[in-house]
Amino acid sequence: SGAGGAMVAHSMLKHNHELKIIILERGDHTDSLDMTSNEVDMLARLYADGALQLSRDFNFQILQGSCVGGSTVINNAVSFNLPAAVLKKWNDAQLYDAGLDETRLNQSFQYVRQLLKIKKQDENAPGQKFPFLNKGSAPFKAGIEALELDKPPNEFNVVEANIDKCFGCGYCNIGCRYGKKLSMLNSVLPDLQRDYPKDNIRIIAGCEVDKLHTSGKDITHLSASFKNGRKLDIRAKKFILSAGAISSSLILLRSNVGNAQVGKNLAFNLGSPITAVFDKVINAYEGLQISHYFLQNPSRGYIMETWFNPPVSQALTMPGWFDDHFNNMLRYNKLSSVGILVPTEGNAEIRNGGLFKRDIKYKPTAEDLKKLGDGLELAGKIFLRGGATHVMPHTLDYLELTEDNLHLIRQNVLKPGGITLGTGHPQGGNKISKDPKKGVVSPEFKVYGYNNLYVVDASVFPSSIGVNPQLTIMALADYAAEFILD
Ligand SMILES: Cc1cc2nc3c(=O)[nH]c(=O)nc-3n(C[C@H](O)[C@H](O)[C@H](O)COP(=O)(O)OP(=O)(O)OC[C@H]3O[C@@H](n4cnc5c(N)ncnc54)[C@H](O)[C@@H]3O)c2cc1C
Structure with missing residues (x-):
């Protein structure tokens, strides 16, 4: 239900109002009004591993959200376009050969910018009642x-x-109690629930996807579990992994699905x-x-x-x-x-192993x-x-x-x-490329070797983009929607 997952659901329903989409989210649902300034409580409730996700040697901290809305709930909402030089590198046939259509991708950036009211934060904007820029x-x-x-x-x-009409409370990284950050929790997901009947969009929170099950080149169903141990199997025509960098690769690795590139070049x-x-x-x-x-x-x-x-x-x-x-x-x-x-x-790697069945190997x-x-x-x-x-x-x-x-x-x-050393911006692990020897997913976001499995999140980035990534993830999700519908 994070940047990639919520946005791809939004854009698929935009093109086809009849679709039935189920979103499975590992983390719980926390309403904005239940968010407090108790940092310890909020870190435990909103972050993966209570913000203690570490690389194998414990020298590198990787922050990610684990809640309905994903990392967009706890991020700073800072939005940059994908730098032109990075897109050029991604599409370079000698390098990553991502095969992304620049014109269409630009349209998706524009669309997301409008949808989420992305703008330069201005203390003098009409309707802005409080100074809210960081005084430091x-x-x-x-x-x-x-x-x-x-x-x-x-x-x-x-x-x-x-962010719209911020109060300047200074607690962006533990959610936004005032709903001023237009995260997936506060904009895209509730808007979908408002605009479509419940059969079209269901969000199941506190439900972790364990494994994908296959028959030949098809994913037949997935198995998931709730925190109390209750199990759930879901059958569908199409499956989209949007569990974020690290988790999407792990689900593929656990399921023995995908080529030898899975988990590499994080x-x-x-x-x-x-x-x-x-x-x-x-x-x-x-x-x-x-x-x-x-x-x-x-x-x-x-x-x-x-x-x-x-x-x-x-x-x-x-x-x-x-x-x-x-x-x-x-x-x-x-x-x-x-x-x-x-x-x-891209010298980090994710493996399905180690103490936590999630081994992140990284040395800068x-x-x-x-x-x-x-x-x-x-x-x-x-x-x-x-x-x-x-x-x-x-x-x-x-x-x-x-x-x-x-x-x-x-x-x-x-x-x-x-x-x-740490990061809130893990990227890659399931690179996009026209060449199955270089990437895990095709330029249509389909996992090589499978008919009905897609990945749409930060894990498809061929390389780190050097600026805050959420807008690029959301734009790629909007861009991916039409391919998935085809
Ligand atoms: C503290 C912090 C500040 C940040 N600030 C910014 C910023 O200002 N600007 C910016 O551009 N980016 C920022 N980011 C990064 C940005 O939020 C992420 O890059 C982006 O949200 C990633 O999108 P995603 O869809 O790949 O993953 P996410 O948004 O993380 O969503 C993935 C979702 O999948 C869920 N999930 C994982 N595994 C499973 C499973 N097995 N089953 C079911 N669900 C699962 C997770 O719980 C999560 O909700 C920040 C990140 C952090 C941590």
Whole structure:
């Protein structure tokens, strides 16, 4: 029921009102009004593994939603188009050979943008009653301007997002109690239920798909289970996997369905924050958790996004141990933070094995870590020029840095386990390609070797796109709908 699943259901019904669609969602349904600012409770209720999904070596945290609406419920709603250079690479016959029709895909982007009211977040927009942009962005902006980094072709701007009339409560990553984020939970899914009879669209929550069953080239049925152990078999004409990167590959692997590419070439936008300390009150916790981005052109291999957390999440990522950590939390209102996102090489792999029957094998490449080090050092410099007394990368060894010793970031980033690394943007594992030797699904999103099985979610990305992926996933889902109906 996440970005891919809800949107493909929407777009298939848009083309054929007679369809009967059942959406199976592993997570529970949590109404917006039941969302609170109790972070521990909400992380447990809305996130896969209570936000503790880790790679095999425990050095990399992979955040995903597990609730009706999927990761769109707990995301920041930041929306970027698919960069033209990435689409070119995807369609390059020598590389991924994705075979995507650029004109049709652009139409799908436009459609989703309108449907979800995606727009630049503007505090002065008509009807906007409260200031709601992240207050921690102001010193970052000052630093960018001091370094003259805001000049074109660089981009420093307020983000576009599917958020309408935000109250600025600052709890985007644990749902939106006020329904201002137009997530699948608050827009597409309830709109489908309103617009179609219940026979056309059913959502079964708390129901995990275990396995697909086959007869020759057909999927005959799937088996699923509820948390209390109750089992369910579902027969259908067509099956669409939209369980997100990692889970969609796992379902294929568990079912022994799909070619040798399944689970391979998993990539991420690898992220790590840097926190800046000021000698004045900033109150970065007020307002959108992410409100600005900074992108250099030509790209240096990363994007920066101003990003701050409510207290529990901030404490979990705060650098420093014991007294250092305690003292940093005491000055919570004098901090600001920015996240660096590096699109990784597709060198991660998902296997059906290990302790949790979900083995995510990943070690960042030296090249990706170098880009991260470069980005963190530049972000540190920007904050220092914007008035910070010092900056703190989220390293294992506690560092309080000024311009004189900012270079220490790079060597700490390269140390194994030297810095907090994670992602909310897993992508790939079931690549799309015209060539069955390169991909798991065809340009029509059909799993190679099967007549009635499709994958529509972030797992079909041939590579990491380097910007926040939800809009691309939704646009691909709208694009895929007509092929699936054919
Ligand atoms: C904290 C955070 C912040 C983010 N911020 C942004 C942002 O600002 N902008 C942006 O573009 N992206 C953001 N993202 C990423 C974005 O939300 C995801 O990339 C996108 O939602 C993925 O879409 P999807 O359809 O592939 O998977 P999801 O949206 O994750 O949906 C997959 C669904 O499948 C369910 N599922 C999994 N396994 C099974 C199973 N076996 N049976 C049944 N159901 C199953 C899951 O519970 C989930 O609900 C963020 C992510 C996180 C975690």
